Amino acid sequence: MSQADVLRGRSAVITGAARGIGAGLARQLAARGIRVALLGLEGDRLETVARSLPVPTCCYEVDVTDDEAMERTARAVTRTLGAPSVVIANAGVAEGGPFAASDASTWRRVIEVNLVGSAVTARSFLPQLLSEHGYFLQIASTAAFGSAPLMSAYCASKAGAESFAQSLRAELAHQGVTVGIGYVHWTDTDMIQDADHTVLRELRAHMPPGARRTYPVDQVAAWLARGVDRRSPTVYAPPWLRCVQPLRPLLPLVVSAVSRRVLPRLAEQGPVEPTGLLGAGGLADRHASGRARHP
Template sequence: MSNTLEGKVVLVTGASSGIGRATALALSKAGARVAVGARRADRLQSLTQDAPGEMLALELDVTDRQSVQDAVAATVERFGALDVLVNNAGVMLSGPILGADTTEWTRMVETNLLGSMYAVHAALPHLLRSRGAVVQISSTSGRAASAASGVYAATKFGVTAFSEALRQEVTAQGVRVVVIEPGFVATELTSHLTDPAMQAAAKNMAESMRTLQAEDIAGAVVYALTQPEHVAVNEILIRPTDQTR
């Protein structure tokens, strides 16, 4: 990766809303050719219309290995290469461990952790060829766990561990690995919450501070990807100024 994104090919997962959508638009604005994947494929059509550059919409379920492989193949078929993978697809289903609906645990592990692993696995041969980059959208929960976020934090700690092993395996071949850890961002992530107490807590938290916007995280992605080739920004921790922990 040089310090320009002009003509680079990027695949963004979880691109139908929030950080994924904002990142896809920011990369498109910076000159990249962007493939956007999400389960809600209908939402991607409006995204491609809003994009300043060439954009490919793909129905993608990161929990399905074949779906992930197909999305990577379709990206390479359309654009001829793959320079950057932005692993953004994620769900946050917070709640206490006692009495939890464990199907929510499975969904988080499959989406946040296994899904990002599947995407790296499928994309890596192409990224090695292009000396590209992997951007992992993690969370402050990947650094510090807290009550009612045990499983979510476990998936994000897992992303951090996997990313560091990946970095050691591929950095000498020119592939850069970037972990971005946002604090509280105003996105649809909290709308997935099923626990009323958790919904209320998230709402109160959002109202208590000037939250980050999805575009703020997109800006961090662009920053990391536009550094000179010899500079690897491995980690960016980014919180709202008002967030104390």
């Protein structure tokens, strides 16, 4: 019996499930007969995703950085769908622009959602994962391979999330919990569409042709879901990223060399302004943060 067959009828938790890769993963896992709990900040969109799935689902409008709310959600998921066998920490936000000009609270929010939120997710569902000998998948990024200029918060958060997952993997292996890291490249989400500003376009222009390609959400989700099937310690989306791992020590040198040529030329065209949180997901996070400050 395959691992995919073993998971049929069991439950999975996906954060950041209202759109993009999270919603794509929900579709992939539901097609395998896995019940899914969708977590995110956009209740209406979560419900829309849930209605499209052929399995029992539940939706929770929750901020992954809120420890108490996430613990309540973990208990609610377990009551409704049973203890999850799979938890996917996918929620993420990004901003672009020079670090010196960035808004301190926005920069910090990227770290909180992408890194702290992943840790809160793991902590909240760890009792269930231990009881099920489950699988925790941390969605990382090629931003952890070679950090790009003008994306300091995002790159730092994804490198931190990767390191967190590696540490958690070592801690939990003897207890029967597998921790995987999913490395995703350019994916056609609203965040990446919004992030494709002048600087990133320039940097992408210096990549090899295959590395510039943007992949459809459902294709990326399918690669990640196969990793869930196999309880893979590393999942590459696209698979050719595996070949980049040995080159990681060289990538910061390459990025620095390209940046020294590109950034002065951009500076001559005028200042590069901070973007704020990117995409519709970033907008939802800003609205949710505003509600939290002004109940």
